[in-house]
Amino acid sequence: MNILGIETSCDETSAAVVRPNGTILANLVYSQAQLHASYGGVVPEAASRDHLRKLPPLVEEALHTAQIDWSDIGAVAVTCGPGLIGPLLVGVSYAKGLSWTCAVPLLGVNHLAAHLFAHWLAYPEIEPPFLGLIVSGGHTSLVHVASWDAFRVIGATRDDAAGEALDKFGRQVGLGYPAGPRIDALAAAGNPAAVSLPRPLLDTGLDMSFAGLKTAAVYWLREHSSFSLEDLCASYLEAVVEVLTVKAFRAARMVDLEHIAVVGGVAANSRLREAFTRQAAEREVQVHFPPVALCTDNAAMVAAYGYHRLQSEGQGDTLRLRPEAGLTLRD
Ligand code: KG4
Ligand code: ZN
Secondary structure, three states, X not given: OEEEEEEOOOOEEEXXXXXXXXXXXXXXXEEOHHHHHOOOOOOHHHHHHHHHHHHHHHHHHHHHHHOOOHHHEEEEEEEEEOOOHHHHHHHHHHHHHHHXXXXXXXXXXXXXXXXXXXHHHHOOOOOOXXXXXXXXXXXXXXXXXXXXXXXXXXXXXXXXXXXXXXXXXXXXXOOOOOOHHHHHHHHOOOOXXXXXXXXXXXXXXXXXXXXXXXXXXXXXXXXXXXXXXXXXXXXXXXXXXXXXXXXXXXXXXXXXXXXXXXXXXXXXXXXXXXXXXXXXXXXXXXXXXXXXXXXXXXXXXXXXXXHHHHHHHOOOEOOOOOOOOOOOOOO
């Protein structure tokens, strides 16, 4: 059995072939970052058109890489939300056509739950219960993963996602889009204590807020014309990382979990990995980061979750499947 995964929720077109045991035969990702770079963020219509152009040849390439034929596909899993409605429609419509012509089950997959399955692909032996931290460009949530069928959101950002806070700050200082990886590199050469920035909601609860940090950085930039970009990036990143670290370890303590799985694009960040690893060493908690290629948007995680759903529910979705831009983990 080969599961074909399709991901088009934002600005990455991805096609993957995954085996039921989690072996990844292909996981191809085409990033539209260059297309959107000059706008400083994703342009939804341009993203939809580009997915439409790139998805069919990318699926063919994935089959070629996996050395399988159309007739070897046993199920099609596709992200059906949350995300941009146009890009989601392209992926879901294509997947519907494919499931019909190949006569195989269709699985509409929640993108956030799929991010958690990156952990399953990387560390199948570390089973729930664990605390999931989904930290990406669109989402920042602390999830109590009691089993692979029971997700409970116990904390989340009240405004910007952590990746969004990095990208918006990056735009202010001319780093282009997405700014996360550039901030990562610049921060490595800077002093994280150089600029004093706020850590909103740090001392209370599990919810987070990054909008105030972004605004504080904007005000700081208005008052300072000459500064070290490395120091500023390091200080800004440090504020984001400290909030995420404190909240995640607090959550793990509150719900008594010994494992934390960090997933989503921002989980690629080296400073975040370092801070979590150091905290874990000081406490009775183990932290797991999937490899970077499984942290950022990819279709292998979509295929993995789709297969799990097929196994536990015994059937796929009908052709009535509709993409939902605002899908949450609770849906
Ligand atoms: O999971 P993802 O690929 O897409 C969403 O579902 O949002 O995450 C993209 C986010 C962007 O905000 C990007 O700037 C951030 O992940 N990102 C990073 C790094 N690599 C990607 N942020 C910090 N450091 C990185 N190395
Ligand atoms: Zn994502």
